[in-house]
Amino acid sequence: MRDRQREDTPVAGNLPLELDAFVGRTAELAGLTEALGETRLVTVTGVGGVGKSRLAARAASRCAPSDGVWRVELAPVRDPACVDHAVVAALGLTDHTTRPARETLLSHLAERQLLLLLDGFEHLVDACAELVTELLCRAPGLKVLAVGRRPLSVQGEKLLPLTPLAEDEAVELFAARAALHGIQVAGDDDVRELCRRLDGIPLAVELAAGRLRALSPGQLLVRLDDRFRLLTRAGGDSPWRHRTLRTAIGWSHELCTPEERLLWARLSVFAGRFDLEAVEYVCSGHGLHADDVLDVLSELLAQSVVSREETDSGVRYRMLDTVRAYGADWLAATGDAERLRRRHRDWYLGLATWCELDWFSPRQAELAARVEAELPNLRSALEHCLSEPEEAHLGQLLAGSLWFCWAGCGRLSEGRHWLDQAVQLHSGHEQSRLKALWVLGYVAVLQGDTLAALAALHECREEAELSANPTATAYAEHRTGCLALVSDDMPRAETLLRSALARYQEIGELNSNVLMGQVELAMARAFQGDLEEAEVLCEDVHRVCEDHGERWARSYALYVLAYAAWREGDQGRARELLTDCLAAAHSFRDLLGSVLTVELLALVTATEGDAAEAAVLQGSADRMWPPVGLPLFGSAYFNAPHELCEAMTRERLGDERYEECVRAGALLDREAAVGRALRLGRPTATALEALPAPREPLRHSKVTLDMHEPAASPTRKGGETAG
Template structure:
């Protein structure tokens, strides 16, 4: 049972993917793990590589979803190379985006403190000490959290229970019949995977003994069986067995230090390597520098050259896909490819053997450095760029690790960290500050790279609520800018100081600084600087009550964003424009603007932007006298902020907008007075329990107000359905045979949003395929139609 592809959409209640291949065997192991988890809060599945630990953990987690109302969350660690980013990786998998500047572990434990959740830490072996410390911290923070880990070694913390995942059961020398042979899971797995590559394949008396012997030669290791089965595209079982036997006899004379099963698996990978052409082997080795996958264009840039022509890469990639060396994954940006971890490790050894690691790593670094620069300079859609950067997070981390670990390359990594400033602000604030600090500690030259990085780090420090740090960083950045005569650095420092003044509530100073910075940015031709100046200037003008000027400033900034495809800042400016219109009493226009901003932030998965949108929508709704809805929006705001309501001030939760704190406090007080304490608390608590899809649909008015109540269960006498209205609509389109792309076009939403709806539907209904959804919606609509007809007859 090989590891399946794990798509990672940004928002979901349970993060488990649908199984893309059948789950064979392991009934006893599933039952054992389910028995261990209630009594032990940490269960670790151990075993050799390729034995199926991940697949077993995910199956158990899927069967236990109902027992964990706050989510079952898989955290794939194989692609995480830097142990210092472990807490951030777990936070990202759980959707935790903390902007308080606290240590990541503290933010994560606070998030989980009152939750009942299961966290699956997958592939811990290369981060064993760090995983042990983190798991212990999580379990100490909450008595309702369970951890299911997979590792080749125990984590070694008190209370840990372990299950050694063995290879699949194998037939003896001759079980005697086809029926007897198929009772063994190893044989069943081989037959199942063989049918996937050769439809119609069956276990017969003619091939039974060859299949049994082959499974025994592979020691019942699921990954080895699957890698062998794919060869049936070109070979018969007998041919496969003959070649495998010859190869293993040769390989068994290798090191006696390796575990037998591991040697066998490695031998199979080695054999797969020999079946590739020399060019495919070279591409395999070079592709091992990628962490978390890559697309074709990236492979052409990084892997071509020195023996591989750029125009050959497509055919070589296709050849490795055909040989099951590369796994394909569908993403909103097209097809991506990745190596399973054991195959990637093998490729890295081969790359080191041929002495090509540094050259390929430098091409990898250069490619992702250009991607970082594009997030600032490119005229293409900013939403697409930032979403792409999120998809490439593992590769970007690897590239920066290479820069900071290579003599003379620290400035290169520092420029990458500074260029990613918008990425850091879309949910990665702590990591951004850590990366900038790392680079600044290594690169001390008073040059452009350090000056820009200091200015960006100062900006992030303001957002992080650390004004004293920001002042120190700005002072050094300004000194470098003056020494170099660097207008861009000086303009950036002036603008960030305007933000700092605004953050401290000094609107008049902020206005002066932002206008001065805007003039500097005009002189240097810095469009992004002008856009940011308009955002903060509009906020300061709103605070002073100069609403007409605030509206003009925000509209000018929006026009710049639209002319230069800066959609992230357009969304922020739409919100600020909405605040200005709300202050002018035009709640209708204000609500339209903020909902448009929210639609963008939903697509990006930016909880910081979503949190601000929810708060402003609550203010607007309260101004219209719709206090119950306003209270529910405050509850949804809390759902995204994950902060106690005792600190219900927008500045406490949405960093970088602390100047809006008085508006939030006034709104909360007004709604409390209107509803009374009991009703207010009930409305806030009820909507805070909504899942992300329901919450966003409610805020965007895609569903009626009763969808909020629906989350707690149907009303008496109503037809029970676990889906929201939007999800039911999507299910009906699936029943009509529409693809995700077709659904997106039909509902005028993005394909990514459509994919998220489909995954939520599968989770809620406990299904693993679209065909099951189609059958369910047909039966559901049939039942409802019968009930409606019955009620109609009764009324007549």
């Protein structure tokens, strides 16, 4: 891992952009950067508000591991069982299998050179210490930079305690932040004394600077003196700097208007970032009118209590954990905490319900980004519901309503975590539990967990029929048909899927799930040789998707249409359809749709005459399968295109060159593989660049394979299951 890189050079990973100037800390920054070059685990410790996160992010940005710097915000995570999922999410990983999130991390990190920044772990020390120990032992190219108020206390940890700013640096920071408010201050005696009184703690200094619109430095100093005298009389056993920060935050709190203090306290119910709409719903009422929320929030922004960020899902706000914790104490003191938690739960349950309904629309990409941004708050709402017996049905409904996130946006593993918990609870609200059951069955099907899928879907079907719930009956039957499809029982799949589609029509159900049922029926017909009906079914799906702006189910319809086009000898149309299909699947982080498409693109490429490129695509698909599950479901029908492609390209290239091309493809990560398949770019230097790419048509190939009469026991090279 190189120690430094130019500060204006983008760093691979997910470090946020700095929106204001980084002031001081020259020696500390050099020391931390040096430590990262020499040690695999460095922990920055210090009191809240001392600037640990900012220093760590700046030091991390000066490192340049080949696979990037990835920051994991752990402050919003409350359940230790969710730590691994939070790291998986921060790394942007997708895993469809039943393997634990820890195994996903180990598999991803095993051969990578990467810096992992774990920020705000102090309330999860045991879980984080265990995770870091195992990751460092099994991923030799990994380095970890941990940030918290206490050490992880694991072997090999190098500690860098962070002290407050020196006086000159504190004065410089005060002046820099004052300038953001259009106020120029000099380093006069009042400013210096104020920074001394604040003990050089950056958060305290920034809170003070946020008050300059109303008070001069001298007035701030007088008010702070009063606050410190009160603290001294009160005594206390806490460390002085902890009391200094609490005093500075409390002093800033006292300077707030009643409405500002009320909003500050109520904002503490949010986990991580939040948007204005959520604030207006959750925090209004009981002394704070909804129409006034924006003005009050703007004042908290001006005072540095709240910060504003631009994200892919729009403008969002956040509070530093220290400030949030202070607000949480006040909220508890008001006796209003439980009501606010219920308001928070209601908002995010409503958000999930709205997103589920709106998924069948042109806004799918927007919704995927929105749910991604809201995951910390959705997790918090799920934890709250599933830990309260009287709210279990709301947790079941929330976990079930997020099916599009679990199945459509590459979060099957986390979805399984919540759904397994939800269905264990008997809430007395059968409809909510039935929804969680069929979604659990769906997730288990996609993970290749046949026994769990059958158990959940069978229970859902039985309970739905007993309670005369036609919607749950239809979904259970549909997903059982999907399981039959990937298990090679095409007649049963066709029977169940036709029946489920009839039920959907009878109850007036039309959404992405219903369209996927129609696509799955088309697959069953295509695999049995009826390309004509398969095309009719998918053309209808395509038309409905175009009418509604739906892209996710549409991508699977394009896959079947491309398969039919290939069978009919129209390679140009097949490639056009697959390119469109792959672009959509990749944008949703849908690994299953992506890898199926790359497999079929390899066959189309071989048929067009480019055997070397086809073998490269097969190699890239082989690398993509482990986080999806059993390659091509272990299905003879789904496997047949791969077998045919391999036979064609081996005959054209010979075994040695074929394997060489496959190995070259396996060097491509998912982004590079998809980019190559879409012809958007080529991989960086690999053995692939030396390979010639003959394009003579395979006119004389002796290989034939009847696609609707697959071999009984297909084999795959390099196709071990990761489940």
